[in-house]
Amino acid sequence: MAYERAVTVLEVGGAVVDSKTVYPGPAYFVIEGANVVRHGHGDYEPEPGEVVVRRWRKRNRIAIPGLVNAHGHAAMTLLRGVGDDLPLMTWLQERIFPLEARLTGECVYWGTQLACWEMLLSGTTAYADMYMMMDHAAEAAAESGMRALLSIGLAATDPEVQAERLAASRAFVLAWHGKADGRIQVALGPHAPYTCPEPFLSQIADLAAELGVGIQIHLSETRGEVDQFLSQEGLTPIGLAERAGLFQVPTLAAHCVHATQNDIEILRAHDVRVAHNPQSNLKLGSGIMPLPDMLSRGVTVGLGTDGAASNNNLDMFEEMRLAATLHKGVREDATSIDAATAFALATEWGARALFLPDGHGTLRAGAPCDMVLLDAHSPHFAPSHDLLSDLVYAAGADDVRDVMIAGEWVLQNREPTALDVERIRFEARRLKDLLTRA
Ligand SMILES: N[C@@H](CCSC[C@H]1O[C@@H](n2cnc3c(=O)[nH]cnc32)[C@H](O)[C@@H]1O)C(=O)O
Numbered sequence: 001m002a003y004e005r006a007v008t009v010l011e012v013g014g015a016v017v018d019s020k021t022v023y024p025g026p027a028y029f030v031i032e033g034a035n036v037v038r039h040g041h042g043d044y045e046p047e048p049g050e051v052v053v054r055r056w057r058k059r060n061r062i063a064i065p066g067l068v069n070a071h072g073h074a075a076m077t078l079l080r081g082v083g084d085d086l087p088l089m090t091w092l093q094e095r096i097f098p099l100e101a102r103l104t105g106e107c108v109y110w111g112t113q114l115a116c117w118e119m120l121l122s123g124t125t126a127y128a129d130m131y132m133m134m135d136h137a138a139e140a141a142a143e144s145g146m147r148a149l150l151s152i153g154l155a156a157t158d159p160e161v162q163a164e165r166l167a168a169s170r171a172f173v174l175a176w177h178g179k180a181d182g183r184i185q186v187a188l189g190p191h192a193p194y195t196c197p198e199p200f201l202s203q204i205a206d207l208a209a210e211l212g213v214g215i216q217i218h219l220s221e222t223r224g225e226v227d228q229f230l231s232q233e234g235l236t237p238i239g240l241a242e243r244a245g246l247f248q249v250p251t252l253a254a255h256c257v258h259a260t261q262n263d264i265e266i267l268r269a270h271d272v273r274v275a276h277n278p279q280s281n282l283k284l285g286s287g288i289m290p291l292p293d294m295l296s297r298g299v300t301v302g303l304g305t306d307g308a309a310s311n312n313n314l315d316m317f318e319e320m321r322l323a324a325t326l327h328k329g330v331r332e333d334a335t336s337i338d339a340a341t342a343f344a345l346a347t348e349w350g351a352r353a354l355f356l357p358d359g360h361g362t363l364r365a366g367a368p369c370d371m372v373l374l375d376a377h378s379p380h381f382a383p384s385h386d387l388l389s390d391l392v393y394a395a396g397a398d399d400v401r402d403v404m405i406a407g408e409w410v411l412q413n414r415e416p417t418a419l420d421v422e423r424i425r426f427e428a429r430r431l432k433d434l435l436t437r438a
């Protein structure tokens with residue numbers, strides 16, 4: 001006889017989109033703990049042993065897997081709108097770094113909460129974050145209910161400072177990796193080859209291997225960065241990262257805008273995951289990443305927003321649409337990056353980019369229930385010739401209604417269940433005043 005299992009049943013009236021397939025609704029999901037154990041079409045029919053302890057009926061909803069934001073700096077929401085219309089190095093050195101020097105732990109905490117609120121409202125369930133004072137970021141992420149890959153951003157040229165930063169990173173891994181029921185993962189976060197000398201990169205790779213964690217880094221973001229390394233080292237930043245041994249551990253490389261054909265081969269050979277951030281690359285005037293080439297060569301790519309000060313929002317619907325349209329325009333080829341591919345990059349591939357186990361980024365049986373429900377009555381889904389097309393080319397964050405992560409509601413009818421949004425807005429304004437006071 002089957003033993004009894006307490007399950008939650010979630011019934012969805014509209015269609016379900018998973019990977020590249022659209023399943024017509026209605027549908028039901030049987031959730032046990034954090035995971036979908038099975039799903040089906042039509043009305044829920046119990047199976048032997050299933051004891052329904054919670055039942056949710058969501059009639060006018062379309063279900064999709066949660067979106068994955070594969071690159072960003074969550075607490076930079078507090079710096080949204082600082083230093084617009086400047087190139088990367090000027091923006092960073094003249095506007096961002098001086099303000100970041102004044103950030104406190106509470107800035108990082110409330111900035112991250114603000115980011116989580118914004119990400120949930122736009123259907124993101126998992127995100128990557130490289131920043132500073134990350135214990136505060138981890139606390140905020142854990143409280144929000146979101147899934148996150150967190151790294152202390154490392155940038156140091158002085159060996160003593162480097163040693164101190166490595167020790168802090170080790171402590172952060174031990175304190176947070178696998179915490180919040182496994183929702184929080186930690187990676188090491190060398191900021192970039194232009195802020196971390198090669199021996200430091202090698203030490204970071206060794207520490208990541210010892211601790212069994214991955215790495216996230218910015219690589220080949222601007223032409224100036226690539227030219228600098230080519231003239232100083234005779235190698236591209238991606239080639240230098242390979243020489244430093246970084247790719248001996250699982251690595252997530254943000255941008256790779258100016259990756260050469262040889263760089264793409266290096267990325268593929270080492271299974272380096274790439275985060276494509278089209279909006280940030282456009283806004284900072286960095287250029288356009290060779291996404292079609294990366295995909296045709298078999299590189300795993302996710303989509304990211306980058307920080308809110310170079311985007312200036314954390315909306316993955318915009319990022320999906322941009323990824324699907326930008327490359328068509330610059331290549332004068334409307335067959336480049338179709339809707340289904342853009343959707344896959346924002347879900348299943350993004351999950352791989354974050355080193356999440358197989359099944360994440362999907363609604364398959366056995367996968368964690370990280371699900372976004374959209375308003376099936378939105379004009380964006382009428383008359384709906386092709387739901388994948390609607391999702392990428394027509395829908396937007398406003399269509400998001402409810403979000404479940406690891407089987408728990410984190411957003412219901414656009415209200416976060418675990419975040420105090422009035423408080424977040426109040427603190428964001430207060431901290432902005434504090435940061436910008438002379
Ligand atoms: N400077 C920090 C560590 C860096 S945290 C991550 C850094 O990345 C910066 N950042 C944000 N977006 C980008 C980008 O697109 N390229 C490079 N750096 C960025 C961000 O402002 C932040 O300073 C320290 O105290 O050691």
Ligand SMILES: [Zn+2]
Pocket residue numbers: 071072073218254306307
């Ligand atoms: Zn970045």
